[in-house]
Amino acid sequence: MKHIIILGDGMSDEPLKDFGNKTPLQMAKKPHIDWLAKNGQSGQFKTVPESMHPGSEIANMAVLGYDVEKVFEGRGVIEAASMGVEIKPGDLGLRCNLICIEDGKIKNHSAGHISNEEANELIQYLEEELGSDTVKFYSGVSYRHLMVIKGGIKDFSCTPPHDVPGQPFKPLLPKSKTEQAKASTLLVTDLILKSQLLLENHPVNVKRKAAGKDPANSIWPWSPGYKPAMPTLKEMFGIERSAVISAVDLIHGIGVYAGMQVIHVEGATGLYDTNYEGKAKAAIDALKENDFVYLHIEASDEAGHEGDVELKTKTIEYLDERVVKYILEETAKMDEEVAIAILPDHPTPCVLKTHTRDAVPFSIYKPGIQPDSVEVYDEFDTKNGVLGVVQRDEFIKLFLGK
Numbered sequence: 399m400k401h402i403i404i405l406g407d408g409m410s411d412e413p414l415k416d417f418g419n420k421t422p423l424q425m426a427k428k429p430h431i432d433w434l435a436k437n438g439q440s441g442q443f444k445t446v447p448e449s450m451h452p453g454s455e456i457a458n459m460a461v462l463g464y465d466v467e468k469v470f471e472g473r474g475v476i477e478a479a480s481m482g483v484e485i486k487p488g489d490l491g492l493r494c495n496l497i498c499i500e501d502g503k504i505k506n507h508s509a510g511h512i513s514n515e516e517a518n519e520l521i522q523y524l525e526e527e528l529g530s531d532t533v534k535f536y537s538g539v540s541y542r543h544l545m546v547i548k549g550g551i552k553d554f555s556c557t558p559p560h561d562v563p564g565q566p567f568k569p570l571l572p573k574s575k576t577e578q579a580k581a582s583t584l585l586v587t588d589l590i591l592k593s594q595l596l597l598e599n600h601p602v603n604v605k606r607k608a609a610g611k612d613p614a615n616s617i618w619p620w621s622p623g624y625k626p627a628m629p630t631l632k633e634m635f636g637i638e639r640s641a642v643i644s645a646v647d648l649i650h651g652i653g654v655y656a657g658m659q660v661i662h663v664e665g666a667t668g669l670y671d672t673n674y675e676g677k678a679k680a681a682i683d684a685l686k687e688n689d690f691v692y693l694h695i696e697a698s699d700e701a702g703h704e705g706d707v708e709l710k711t712k713t714i715e716y717l718d719e720r721v722v723k724y725i726l727e728e729t730a731k732m733d734e735e736v737a738i739a740i741l742p743d744h745p746t747p748c749v750l751k752t753h754t755r756d757a758v759p760f761s762i763y764k765p766g767i768q769p770d771s772v773e774v775y776d777e778f779d780t781k782n783g784v785l786g787v788v789q790r791d792e793f794i795k796l797f798l799g800k
Contacts, residue, residue, distance in 0.1 A: 399735045399736065399737055400688075400689055401736070402685060402692075402729075402736060403692050403693065405458070405461065405741060405743060406742050407746075408701075408702045408745065409742035410742045410744075416707075421776060422710040422711040422748070424777075426714035426718070428717075431714075431722050432775050433726070435772045435775035436769065436774070438763030438767055438769060439769065440770060440779075441759075441787065442757040442759060442781055443759075443793045444755075445743055445744055447466065447467055450470070453744075453753065454744065455476060455621070457744040458652055458694070459652055460790070461741070461743055463631075463634055463793075463794035465791070469626055469629075470626065472492070472624070472626075473648060474493040474619075474623065475491035475625055475626060476655065477493060477544055478491050480647040480653075480660065483536050483546065485546065485625040489546050489548055490550025491625075492546075492619040492621060493542065493543075493545075493619065494545040495541050495543070495618040496541045497559050497616050497617070499615055500612075503565060504562055504570070506563055507559035507563065507703065508560075509614030510606070510611050510612030514539060517539075517541060528592060532548050538647050539668070542647060545617075550582045551579040552579070553576040553578065554572045554574045555575065556619060556621060558621070560703050560752055562752075563752075567616070571587050572586045572587050589619070597614060597616065628656065634791075635795075635798055639687065640659065640688055640690040641653075641661055641687075643680050643691070643692070643694065644666070645663075650662075668700065670700070675724070678724040685729070693725075695713075695721065698713045702748050726738075735764070735765045735766075737765075737797065739761065739762045740775065742759075761780065771783075
């Protein structure tokens with residue numbers, strides 16, 4: 399049997415007063431996702447350990463069965479693998495956002511979802527002005543980039559910018575946890591402040607402001623770490639051939655360490671305007687050549703960070719109509735049976751505009767499976783599922799039949 403996980407990043411939410419105490423999952427018209435729940439088995443998955451931050455890096459690694467408390471190092475070094483940047487022993491990698499600061503507060507974590515072209519120009523400029531034998535900047539996708547510090551010490555706190563929209567940035571600057579990390583802490587803080595002076599009147603930002611767009615007027619490095627030691631999916635679960643499809647470097651980087659084929663889809667943006675059809679077709683094509691496919695759709699998470707309930711609901715409907723429907727139709731034609739799982743990695747409640755570590759709903763469909771009593775896929779009906787509450791590698795083992 400082949401296996402495909404369809405992951406709607408940040409798809410789950412909390413009841414919204416202004417919308418009849420319903421969540422976007424409850425409001426969305428999603429007959430094909432509901433079909434998976436009605437004809438499969440469901441439960442709740444606690445993807446984030448209490449000891450860890452509820453980031454997509456933690457949650458997606460957990461979905462794939464990793465013991466994140468043992469193997470997780472940092473987000474930047476995972477994304478480096480996707481970008482083809484070698485993190486050498488002694489190198490410290492950090493995710494480096496381009497963000498928008500307004501009136502001394504973090505307006506958003508994405509500089510208004512800056513384009514790849516604009517962001518690349520800014521990151522190259524920062525590399526020319528702030529890069530050195532010690533510090534290197536590497537361009538990623540949209541607002542997501544990489545900073546590498548040779549000989550850096552990771553023991554300092556860095557607040558993820560998507561966790562603190564509307565908050566003053568100065569109290570959130572890096573704080574050293576050890577004496578050894580003080581130099582690295584001061585270096586990162588200095589780079590943030592210097593970037594603000596350099597970026598404010600850069601031509602890219604002058605044009606963005608003239609067009610009424612948010613400027614990318616600061617970097618924000620976070621999630622420091624060293625190169626991780628992660629076993630592959632083959633080593634953990636005996637999966638011979640696997641593939642990952644996403645629009646973001648983080649998921650691709652996890653795939654590299656997991657030993658998966660990384661598939662890039664033209665027009666995949668990570669937003670509501672992503673190429674849903676292209677990703678769905680790529681997933682089916684990948685299933686023909688692989689035993690396991692991980693299809694990651696980012697759009698709902700970004701809508702949650704924006705606090706846009708209507709948009710988040712629409713992204714779920716897009717996922718249902720433009721991805722799940724096609725996958726159900728095409729897998730039904732395949733000679734080999736296909737197991738399908740649907741879930742988010744973590745909630746991204748629109749009211750909070752950030753992630754939480756609450757358990758997420760999941761449904762698993764396998765041809766011939768005995769359905770449980772769950773009728774629709776949402777945060778509440780799945781609590782009645784026969785699979786109960788799972789954690790650690792219990793979800794992936796249930797899905798793979800291990």
